[in-house]
Every structure is written in C-alpha cells, then in structure tokens.
Amino acid sequence: MRQLTVQLGERSYPILIGSGLLAQAPSFFEQYGLTKKSPLMIITDENVAPKYLPALEQTLRAAGYAVVSAVVPAGETSKSLAVYQDMMTAAIEGKLDRSSAILALGGGVVGDLAGFVAATYMRGIKFVQIPTTILAHDSSVGGKVAVNHPLAKNMIGAFHQPELVLYDVDTLQSLPPRDVSAGLSEMLKHGLIRDEAFAHWCEEHAEALLALDPDTLGYGLERGCGIKAEIVSNDERENGERALLNLGHTIGHAIEAIAGYGEFLHGEAISIGMAGSALLGEKLGAAAGLYDDTVRMLRSLRLPVTLPAHLGTDALMAAMMHDKKFREGHMVFIVPDRIGAARIVKDVPVTVVREVIELLRKGE
Ligand SMILES: NC(=O)c1ccc[n+]([C@@H]2O[C@H](COP(=O)([O-])OP(=O)(O)OC[C@H]3O[C@@H](n4cnc5c(N)ncnc54)[C@H](O)[C@@H]3O)[C@@H](O)[C@H]2O)c1
Numbered sequence: 001m002r003q004l005t006v007q008l009g010e011r012s013y014p015i016l017i018g019s020g021l022l023a024q025a026p027s028f029f030e031q032y033g034l035t036k037k038s039p040l041m042i043i044t045d046e047n048v049a050p051k052y053l054p055a056l057e058q059t060l061r062a063a064g065y066a067v068v069s070a071v072v073p074a075g076e077t078s079k080s081l082a083v084y085q086d087m088m089t090a091a092i093e094g095k096l097d098r099s100s101a102i103l104a105l106g107g108g109v110v111g112d113l114a115g116f117v118a119a120t121y122m123r124g125i126k127f128v129q130i131p132t133t134i135l136a137h138d139s140s141v142g143g144k145v146a147v148n149h150p151l152a153k154n155m156i157g158a159f160h161q162p163e164l165v166l167y168d169v170d171t172l173q174s175l176p177p178r179d180v181s182a183g184l185s186e187m188l189k190h191g192l193i194r195d196e197a198f199a200h201w202c203e204e205h206a207e208a209l210l211a212l213d214p215d216t217l218g219y220g221l222e223r224g225c226g227i228k229a230e231i232v233s234n235d236e237r238e239n240g241e242r243a244l245l246n247l248g249h250t251i252g253h254a255i256e257a258i259a260g261y262g263e264f265l266h267g268e269a270i271s272i273g274m275a276g277s278a279l280l281g282e283k284l285g286a287a288a289g290l291y292d293d294t295v296r297m298l299r300s301l302r303l304p305v306t307l308p309a310h311l312g313t314d315a316l317m318a319a320m321m322h323d324k325k326f327r328e329g330h331m332v333f334i335v336p337d338r339i340g341a342a343r344i345v346k347d348v349p350v351t352v353v354r355e356v357i358e359l360l361r362k363g364e
C-alpha cells in the first residue's frame with residue numbers, strides 16, 4: 001500500500017492507495033475514528049453501485065456498522081441542487097446524526113456531491129472519499145466540494161476535508177476507456193504545473209497507463225496525489241499557489257457549462273483548456289514549442305486538444321467571466337512558462353484570450 005498525508009494540522013488526513021482496500025474498509029474506519037454508534041451513509045452512482053456497493057455494505061455491516069445507501073444517476077448532471085436535496089432527504093430519513101459520516105463511493109461527481117452534503121448536513125459532518133476513477137486522484141484530495149449552477153461549474157460549494165481517502169485501485173479496472181483518458185488528463189496536469197520529469201513520464205508511459213497496468217498506474221496516482229497534497233497543504237483555501245491546480249480550467253469549465261454538462265467529460269474539457277493555456281503561454285512570452293509539446297503529451301493519452309466548432313467564442317468568453325478566479329474586472333489565468341512550471345497571471349487582456357480561443361478552434 002502507498003500512503004501519503006495531506007498536512008493540515010489537526011485536520012491532516014491520509015491518502016491510502018492500494019489493492020484490496022475496500023475489503024479492509026472497517027479497520028481503516030475504526031483507525032480513523034468513524035463510530036459504530038451512528039449510521040453511515042454511502043453515496044454512489046448507478047454505474048458504480050452494481051459493481052462495488054453490495055460488497056462494501058456487507059463488509060461494513062459484518063463489522064458492526066449501520067449503513068444506509070443512496071444511488072444517484074451517473075454523470076455530471078448529478079452535481080445539481082435537485083440531487084443535493086434528494087441526498088439531504090436520504091440523510092434525514094436514514095437518521096444520520098452529528099457523529100455519522102458520509103462515504104463517497106465513486107468518481108469526482110460523487111465525491112464533490114457527497115462532500116457538499118457532508119459539509120452542510122447539520123452544518124457539517126465527517127466524510128470519507130472512496131475514489132473509483134483515475135480522475136478522482138485529484139478530486140478526492142483537497143476538500144473542494146460543490147454542485148454546479150446551470151451558468152457555471154462548482155458555483156455552490158465549500159471547503160470540507162475528508163477524514164481519509166481510501167483508494168482501492170482494483171476498482172479502476174472496470175473504467176471505460178474514455179474515462180481512463182479523462183482521468184489521465186488531470187494526472188498530466190500535475191506534471192505540467194510542478195514536475196517536468198513527471199509530465200514526460202506520463203507521456204512515456206501513456207500506453208501502460210491507458211492499459212491500466214497496476215504498477216504504472218499506482219506510481220502515477222501516487223505522484224499525482226503527492227503533488228496535489230503538497231499544494232493543498234501549503235494553501236488550503238486557494239489564497240495563492242493552489243490556483244495553479246486550475247491549469248486549463250478557465251476554458252475547460254466554460255466548455256463544460258455552455259455545452260450543458262455532459263457532452264464533454266471534465267478531463268476532456270480540461271485537456272482542451274490546457275492546450276489553450278499553452279497557446280496563451282506562448283503569447284505571453286514562453287518559448288515556441290510549448291504548445292506543440294503540450295498537445296503531443298495530451299494526444300499520447302488520447303485526449304482532445306481542439307475546440308469544437310459549435311462552441312461559439314462569445315458564449316465561451318461570457319462563461320469564462322464566471323470563473324472563480326475572475327476578480328475586480330480582471331481575467332486570471334494559469335499560464336505555463338514551460339513544461340513543469342506555471343504561474344498565475346492576474347490581468348490577461350480579453351483580446352488576447354479571444355485570439356487564443358480562435359486559434360484553439362483551428363487546432364493551431
Ligand atoms: N473537488 C476537486 O478538487 C475536483 C478535482 C477534479 C475534478 N473534480 C470534479 O470531478 C468530476 C469528474 O470526475 P470523474 O471524471 O471521476 O467523473 P464521474 O464521477 O462522473 O465518473 C466518470 C464515469 O465513470 C463511472 N465510474 C466511476 N467509477 C467507475 C468504475 N470503477 N468502473 C466503471 N465505471 C465507473 C461513473 O459512473 C461515470 O459514468 C467533475 O465534476 C469535476 O468538476 C473535482
């Protein structure tokens with residue numbers, strides 16, 4: 001088992017990554033303080049439930065935990081206030097109390113939704129992240145929990161850290177290929193912002209990652225989580241360097257929102273956004289070749305890098321103004337200087353962003 005720690009003083013927590021961990025969930029829950037005197041609620045989705053829910057329920061009940069479960073539709077549309085309200089109803093009917101915990105069994109959608117339920121139920125109860133997608137190596141760490149507004153991503157949310165992240169990598173073997181690539185998008189992102197060697201490693205090991213080779217994937221998840229954990233430990237509330245984790249997200253979130261949530265997977269939209277960020281980097285002084293290198297790396301992971309024609313520039317520009325980094329009339333972008341290093345640029349001219357969007361549509 002690989003183990004990392006998110007260092008946040010009294011709220012520090014472990015990330016446990018390994019094979020066969022779901023079967024050992026009760027002993028980890030006892031170790032990290034989940035009481036058997038109050039019910040646990042598992043939130044999962046309709047794709048994950050048939051594969052992993054019955055065994056987890058049975059293991060926990062056999063160890064003396066009372067468990068209720070709630071299954072939401074699969075996909076981004078479940079990050080909504082309507083589904084959030086359904087989860088609140090399930091928690092109340094399930095008689096969760098202030099000592100209860102919510103278990104997020106699934107990908108980033110389930111993690112963000114369940115985490116927001118935990119952050120707000122009775123003004124906040126414990127939760128555990130049990131990621132089942134590659135992408136969730138990012139979403140399960142760091143405590144950003146949220147649902148979407150039709151106009152903008154993750155607009156209704158909180159910072160609420162889990163008690164632990166229990167990452168059973170065996171679950172990843174059942175992921176569809178499109179979700180494998182989408183998850184690797186955020187893994188590469190961690191290299192692009194902080195670790196040049198890791199970015200190259202992702203490209204060099206692309207075929208093994210796409211084939212879900214356990215050792216290769218285990219290292220990639222550990223390094224990706226490690227970079228994220230270090231940044232979150234330094235800047236939990238995004239007052240500074242945490243914004244680097246938003247590479248590609250200003251454009252990516254706008255794509256997701258104007259396409260109506262669901263046409264593009266998050267990792268796919270972020271891939272197009274990271275190609276756009278590389279174009280922006282070159283416009284703001286990075287050496288020529290940054291865009292070509294970035295696009296080659298993304299393509300090696302079978303990710304999209306061009307903006308589809310039906311997403312109009314005006315609609316994208318308007319959606320980008322809802323970005324949470326937009327402040328005091330300025331567009332803020334995470335701009336790569338080179339592979340492995342990025343910076344926060346606080347006043348990117350709107351005209352330059354428009355030019356980048358047009359180039360991104362042509363794939364240049
Ligand atoms: N909080 C954060 O810091 C953070 C970071 C990155 C992304 N996110 C959010 O995460 C979400 C995307 O996460 P995601 O890509 O994991 O999406 P997801 O949760 O929708 O999962 C992707 C798909 O895979 C299915 N699935 C999940 N696990 C499976 C398994 N083991 N086997 C087979 N199918 C499985 C799901 O049902 C779904 O259809 C977005 O909403 C994004 O905004 C949050």
Ligand SMILES: O=C(O)C(=O)C[C@@H](O)[C@H](O)[C@H](O)COP(=O)(O)O
Nearest residue numbers: 138142144153154242245246249324
């Ligand atoms: O943890 C972070 O910080 C991130 O930015 C990670 C992103 O991958 C993630 O998509 C996050 O949800 C985006 O946050 P937001 O504040 O832009 O909604």
Ligand SMILES: [Zn+2]
Nearest residue numbers: 186249266270
């Ligand atoms: Zn993301």
